[in-house]
Amino acid sequence: xxxxxxxxxxxxxxxxxxxxxxxxxxxxxxxxxxxxxxxxxxxxxxxxxxxxxxxxxxxxxxxxxxxxxxxxxxxxxxxxxxxxxxxxxxxxxxxxxxxxxxxxxxxxxxxxxxxxxxxxxxxxxxxxxxxxxxxxxxxxxxxxxxxxxxxxxxxxxxxxxxxxxxxxxxxxxxxxxxxxxxxxxxxxxxxxxxxxxxxxxxxxxxxxxxxxxxxxxxxxxxxxxxxxxxxxxxxxxxxxxxxxxxxxxxxxxxxxxxxxxxxxxxxxxxxxxxxxxxxxxxxxxxxxxxxxxxxxxxxxxxxxxxxxxxxxxxxxxxxxxxxxxxxxxxxxxxxxxxxxxxxxxxxxxxxxxxxxxxxxxxxxxxx
Numbered sequence: 551x552x553x554x555x556x557x558x559x560x561x562x563x564x565x566x567x568x569x570x571x572x573x574x575x576x577x578x579x580x581x582x583x584x585x586x587x588x589x590x591x592x593x594x595x596x597x598x599x600x601x602x603x604x605x606x607x608x609x610x611x612x613x614x615x616x617x618x619x620x621x622x623x624x625x626x627x628x629x630x631x632x633x634x635x636x637x638x639x640x641x642x643x644x645x646x647x648x649x650x651x652x653x654x655x656x657x658x659x660x661x662x663x664x665x666x667x668x669x670x671x672x673x674x675x676x677x678x679x680x681x682x683x684x685x686x687x688x689x690x691x692x693x694x695x696x697x698x699x700x701x702x703x704x705x706x707x708x709x710x711x712x713x714x715x716x717x718x719x720x721x722x723x724x725x726x727x728x729x730x731x732x733x734x735x736x737x738x739x740x741x742x743x744x745x746x747x748x749x750x751x752x753x754x755x756x757x758x759x760x761x762x763x764x765x766x767x768x769x770x771x772x773x774x775x776x777x778x779x780x781x782x783x784x785x786x787x788x789x790x791x792x793x794x795x796x797x798x799x800x801x802x803x804x805x806x807x808x809x810x811x812x813x814x815x816x817x818x819x820x821x822x823x824x825x826x827x828x829x830x831x832x833x834x835x836x837x838x839x840x841x842x843x844x845x846x847x848x849x850x851x852x853x854x855x856x857x858x859x860x861x862x863x864x865x866x867x868x869x870x871x872x873x874x875x876x877x878x879x880x881x882x883x884x885x886x887x888x889x890x891x892x893x894x895x896x897x898x899x900x901x902x903x904x905x906x907x908x909x910x911x912x913x914x915x916x917x
Contacts, residue, residue: 561602565651568595572644573813576637583632593622611650611660617672618643624676756796763789804882805833807846811853818857825864825875826857832882837889852893860897
């Protein structure tokens with residue numbers, strides 16, 4: 551692999567991490583649009599993506615990222631007020647960048663898709679002016695309902711193939727990070743990337759070492775040489791510590807899975823015309839990497855079902871005396887030597903009669 555290929559590979563890895571961070575920060579910023587810290591983080595991340603792809607010669611990718619940076623610059627400078635439409639447009643830019651990264655990974659180029667409609671949407675938003683209302687609050691005037699794209703990638707991680715659809719600005723959803731929402735900036739100074747295959751190979755070698763250690767310990771039971779016994783005990787200690795250390799390298803916080811849920815909940819709630827708040831507790835709870843991969847899709851499916859089928863629309867909730875905004879809680883914790891993961895919502899639950907009628911209509915059951 552050439553040095554250029556290495557640079558592009560590193561760019562793809564870092565850009566995917568940056569896009570995941572943008573998803574999280576944009577959803578959080580929509581809930582707290584006055585947060586200078588979140589806005590600064592979003593702007594810097596978009597600027598980093600734009601600058602790197604320009605250096606590597608991906609002109610189309612640079613153009614779309616530059617469009618997003620310009621829109622964020624207007625928001626940062628107070629010329630535009632962040633709302634659901636602008637947030638959705640920025641998320642659509644994230645999706646567009648993600649699609650072009652997929653092209654780069656598979657073909658080496660940023661693709662031939664025309665993103666002019668997205669660029670035009672951003673241009674209309676940028677043309678919006680800031681006026682001052684009678685109470686002195688800034689108010690954005692510009693295209694209403696013209697905009698804004700935001701589709702989360704599907705569960706398989708593949709980018710959407712159709713143009714983003716407008717998202718209703720009346721269905722505002724929020725995400726609450728119960729745990730601290732740490733910035734990832736600066737982690738590169740203390741972390742290195744290691745290929746998963748190399749970790750698995752290391753784990754296999756440690757397993758072989760443990761077997762050899764056990765054989766030595768069994769043999770030592772028949773020996774009286776003190777030097778040999780001391781050496782075998784030392785081998786036992788080092789092997790145990792090495793095994794524990796390698797096991798830790800496979801552990802990942804569950805937030806690696808949960809990080810995608812705020813975006814999924816936001817987009818799905820908007821498409822369903824619902825108001826949903828997502829709360830997460832225990833996101834630093836660690837699991838083995840293989841378990842993380844195994845539970846990712848089932849957890850995503852459950853969360854989507856909570857939004858789509860569990861949480862009612864605001865009018866129905868109000869009729870039942872509930873808050874208009876529904877709540878989904880993700881909770882992970884250690885108990886009794888096990889990791890427990892709970893997903894709950896305050897919706898009306900599954901309508902068993904409706905399920906029965908659907909099953910009858912599809913011929914899955916009989917009367």
